[in-house]
Amino acid sequence: MKLNGTMCINEKGHLEIGGCDTLELAREFGTPLYVLDEMCFRLSCRDYYDAFSIKYGAEVIYAGKTLLNLAVCRMVEEEGLGLDVVSGGELFTALKAGFPAGRIYFHGNNKSSDELAMALQAGIGCFIVDNLFELELLSHLAGEYGQVPAVILRVTPGVDAHTHEYIKTGQIDSKFGLVIETGQALAGVKRALELDNIYFKGLHCHIGSQIFELESYRYAAEVMMAFINQIGEETGCLVAELDLGGGLGVYYTEGDQPRAIQAYADVLAGEVQEKARGYGFQPPKLIVEPGRSISGPSGTTLYTVGAIKDIPGIRKYVAVDGGMADNPRPALYQARYEACLAGKITRPSSEVVSVAGKCCESGDMLIWDIELPVAEPGDILAVSCTGAYNYSMSMNYNRLPRPAMVLVRGGSAELITRRESYEALIMNDLVPERLMKNQSVTKNDH
Numbered sequence: 001m002k003l004n005g006t007m008c009i010n011e012k013g014h015l016e017i018g019g020c021d022t023l024e025l026a027r028e029f030g031t032p033l034y035v036l037d038e039m040c041f042r043l044s045c046r047d048y049y050d051a052f053s054i055k056y057g058a059e060v061i062y063a064g065k066t067l068l069n070l071a072v073c074r075m076v077e078e079e080g081l082g083l084d085v086v087s088g089g090e091l092f093t094a095l096k097a098g099f100p101a102g103r104i105y106f107h108g109n110n111k112s113s114d115e116l117a118m119a120l121q122a123g124i125g126c127f128i129v130d131n132l133f134e135l136e137l138l139s140h141l142a143g144e145y146g147q148v149p150a151v152i153l154r155v156t157p158g159v160d161a162h163t164h165e166y167i168k169t170g171q172i173d174s175k176f177g178l179v180i181e182t183g184q185a186l187a188g189v190k191r192a193l194e195l196d197n198i199y200f201k202g203l204h205c206h207i208g209s210q211i212f213e214l215e216s217y218r219y220a221a222e223v224m225m226a227f228i229n230q231i232g233e234e235t236g237c238l239v240a241e242l243d244l245g246g247g248l249g250v251y252y253t254e255g256d257q258p259r260a261i262q263a264y265a266d267v268l269a270g271e272v273q274e275k276a277r278g279y280g281f282q283p284p285k286l287i288v289e290p291g292r293s294i295s296g297p298s299g300t301t302l303y304t305v306g307a308i309k310d311i312p313g314i315r316k317y318v319a320v321d322g323g324m325a326d327n328p329r330p331a332l333y334q335a336r337y338e339a340c341l342a343g344k345i346t347r348p349s350s351e352v353v354s355v356a357g358k359c360c361e362s363g364d365m366l367i368w369d370i371e372l373p374v375a376e377p378g379d380i381l382a383v384s385c386t387g388a389y390n391y392s393m394s395m396n397y398n399r400l401p402r403p404a405m406v407l408v409r410g411g412s413a414e415l416i417t418r419r420e421s422y423e424a425l426i427m428n429d430l431v432p433e434r435l436m437k438n439q440s441v442t443k444n445d446h
């Protein structure tokens, strides 16, 4: 397993994160446990800030959908980044954390009027509008609230980034954005310019996630700059901001070769500046929206090994106390992970096993065919790079409570999300009077 962030092997031969022995974390907080490495998270934010904001005056907006709770909002704010939200729930979290509304960007392809109204009331910085229906709805609501919100229009540049089918979004056949090629994007821009209650500020595209080829990004920037030139020629409007989305790939397993954040910044900013020079207009302000590359490597999940089933000549299953409910990615898109036995990390691998979750689904497998030292019940299995799209995608299938999350740094561990309780699982359940047969069914009046 590759050691991310502050991970190291301590004198006891145990995996340590943020100066905390992971076996002690498991003992103190229980498993499954999300462990967030504060310095790793913050240093990734800083790398982005330095590479984009300091060097190119660009804006860096953290994609909250990858990992969001109150403490994460606080760290993102302290590091000087903006925040992408995609729902009323994420917006609520950000506002409750005291995140400055002006630095919040609201995404999503089907925001409801309630969500738009909530964002208008909060006075968020920018709406990333996905389609014409939303544009008209926002304009109407903004009129009611007497506001003129800043709007960035999401367009699809027709870039087919090399990544998994479900996480590529830049191609023409996509539920996201207005297509440039068909003229729908230009029509959207013209409409935004017409509407009195809309301040058209710029364009957005996001070509996908877990991308390693910087050429895909350069090409997307080229297509967007050509479109900005076309807008200038047809409407006289100089597009002020260009948001090129997120998607930079991270290391999960062998073969993943992440590109340096500075190289990514140089390619994007270089292309935007060069094309602006060529067309003869001021370059738009650049915006990027990294998610996975900030939160992903900062997270590790600790599990306890339980049942071990050896089917001779076929496969050895090592079952852990979590699985698809806390990390749906392997089941959702065959995502691959590395892991180690946190207390046996110095021992050589001696067998190939498959790590199973505890849900009632054959597809609930966390890792197929991984080399580990001999595992025994009670061992702690650490799965790395689970910071992004794990907690945020977690669910209660089989009524499994969501795990707790601890923030580790300099030898101390602080709980930042409590383990969900069984009580919380039934908190919203109600029993109609006629179904209350006897006293053993308690009336729940939360």
Ligand SMILES: *Cc1c(COP(=O)(O)O)cnc(C)c1O
Residues within 6 Å of the ligand: 063, 065, 066, 084, 107, 206, 208, 209, 210, 245, 246, 247, 248, 289, 290, 291, 292, 293, 388
């Ligand atoms: C998901 C998403 C991001 C973040 O993508 P990562 O691959 O996690 O960096 C940024 N912008 C938009 C619009 C997204 O949908």
